[in-house]
Amino acid sequence: MTELRLMLFLCFSVLMAACGGDGVNGGGSGGFAGGTGGAVGNLSIQGSIATPTFAFVDGDTNDPNNPRQDNNFVGEADVQPLGNPGVLGGYLGSIDGSADVDDWYFVSLA
Numbered sequence: 001m002t003e004l005r006l007m008l009f010l011c012f013s014v015l016m017a018a019c020g021g022d023g024v025n026g027g028g029s030g031g032f033a034g035g036t037g038g039a040v041g042n043l044s045i046q047g048s049i050a051t052p053t054f055a056f057v058d059g060d061t062n063d064p065n066n067p068r069q070d071n072n073f074v075g076e077a078d079v080q081p082l083g084n085p086g087v088l089g090g091y092l093g094s095i096d097g098s099a100d101v102d103d104w105y106f107v108s109l110a
Contacts, residue, residue, distance in 0.1 A: 056082050058090035058103055072102045082107040
């Protein structure tokens with residue numbers, strides 16, 4: 001479930017960045033001025049975002065809601081398996097005060 005939340009956040013962030021503006025002052029192309037078009041009151045956005053089944057998340061991140069899987073060493077227990085095809089979203093930085101400078105993955109290739 002947390003992988004889905006992460007992918008939804010990433011997809012939404014990419015979509016917002018693709019608009020080219022801040023939603024108020026416009027931006028982008030086509031003369032879009034942003035704003036609400038004169039509408040008053042609450043507005044809502046509806047739709048859905050789907051992530052592919054081949055999207056994977058790094059097993060050791062700072063997100064406490066992600067299931068934790070160490071993948072810092074080349075060893076059978078510490079190598080994170082990935083599917084094929086696959087797209088990976090990862091994290092490289094400090095985790096619990098320790099540097100996370102290595103992530104190792106296993107994938108079967110044809």
